[in-house]
Amino acid sequence: MLGMMVSAAVGVCLPAASQALTFEHRIIDPANPTDPHCKTLGDLDGDGFVDALAASSSGAGMYWYEYPDWTKHAIRASGSWTTDMQTADIDDDGDLDVIIPNASGLQWYENPRPAGDPRTDPWVEHLIGSQGANHHDVEIGDVEGDGDLDVVSRTKTGGDSFLWRHESPTSWTRIAISSADGEGTSLGDLDDDGDLDVAHNGFWVEQVDTTTWISHTIDTNWAGDVGVLIVDVDGNGDLDVVLAPSESSGRMSWYSAVDPVNGPWTEHSVDPSVSYLHTFKAGDMDLDGDLDLVTAEMHQSSDPDEVSIYRNDGGGLTWHQVVVATSGSHNLRIGDIGDDGDLDIFGANWNDGAPNSAVVEMWENQLLGSIRALDRWQRHIV
DSSP states (O other), X not given: OOOEEOOSSOOOOOOGGGOOOOEEEEEXXXXXXXXXXXXXXXXXXXXXXXXXXXXXXXXXOEEEEETTTTEEEEEESSBOOOSOOEEEOTTOSSSOEEEEEETTEEEEEEOOTTTSOTTTSOOEEEEEEGGGTTOSEEEEEOTTSSSSOEEEEEOSSSOOXXXXXXXXXXXXXXXXXXXXXXXXXXXXXXXXXXXXEEEOSSEEXXXXXXXXXXXXXXXXXXXXXXXXXXXXXXXXXXXXXXXEXXXXXXXXXXXXXXXXXXXXXXXXXXXXXXXXXXXXXXXXXXXXXSXXXXXXXXXXXXXXXXXXXXXXXXXXXXXXXXXXXXXOOEEEEEEOTTSSSSOEEEEEOSSTTSEEEEOEEEEEEOHHHHHHHHHHHHHHHO
C-alpha cells in the first residue's frame, strides 16, 4: 500500500497547499449500539454544529450524539436497521429528519423540531415503502427536480434499485431504476441534462424521465459489490465516477468520459491495491482547492485496516495516501464537525467483533489549527 502513518499531534506548520495532514482521534461512544451498521452526520438540534448518528443492526437502537460533549440521545432505544442512513429535511419544515431501512420497509423518522425537542420528544416513524425493507444503499436528492427530496434505495440481494418519488411526506411512488445485482449507489447529473442519474457497480442509469431509465456501461471489469461515488475528480466542471471494491480486494479507480452516454469511459488509477472500501467520500481535506478521497477498509480486510485520505496532487492523475488510522471503519462520513473550517472523519466498524469493537469515533482534522498557530507565530515575530 502507498502512504505514511500520521500521528495524533499537530504536524510542522507549512503553507496551506502543502500542509501536513494530522488528525486527533476522539471516541464519541465507547458503549456503541451493538453492530452499528448505519452512521451519518447532521445538525439535528439546529445549533449550527454537526451532530453524529449511529444505528444498530442487532436490536440495540438508533441514537444521535449532540455536539460538543457527544451527549447520547435515543431516537429508538431498541430496534435494528440496515445498512445505510441519511439525514435530510423530508417534510420541508427547516430541520433534518432521518432516512433508514429496517425489516418493515424504508422509513423516515420525523425530527420533533421546530415545535418540539429532538432530545426528549418522540421521533415519529413514517413508512416510505415496504418494498424497501432491509435495503443496502440509501441516497437522497431532488431526482425529479420539483423542489422536494426523493429517495433512491438499493437492495443487496436481488439487485433492485428504486426511486421513491416524493408525492408528500406520507405518500411515495415507487419506480424501478435497475434490477442488476450488487451494491453501491450514487446520485449525480452525469449527462449534464439537468436531472439526477444513478451510478451503480460499473454502470450508470440515465434518467430520461422519472419513470424511464436507461442503463449504460462504464466498465464491466468490476465485482458485483462496490463503493460508488459521483464527483468532479479533475475539477473540469463535469462529473466523474469513482469505484472501489466494497466486499473484496482490488483496485480503486475513477472514470471520466467526454460523452457519458456513448462512452468510452477512461479509467484512471487512484490505488491499485485496496480492500473492503465499503463507503468512501470526497472533500477538500487539505484545503488546496481540489477534492481528495477519504476511504476506510473494513475490519475483515487484511491488517492493517487503513482509514486513509488520498490527496489529489494534480487533476486526479497523481495521488498521495495519508493513513489516518489502522483500526478500520465502515460507512464513514466527512463533515466540518465543530465548524472550524476543515473537514473531519466520522465512523465506526460495523461489527462488535472488530479488534476495537465498534466504538463510535471521529478523527478531527488539525489543519486549520496548525495554520492559525503559524499565523499567530508570524504576527508575533513581525
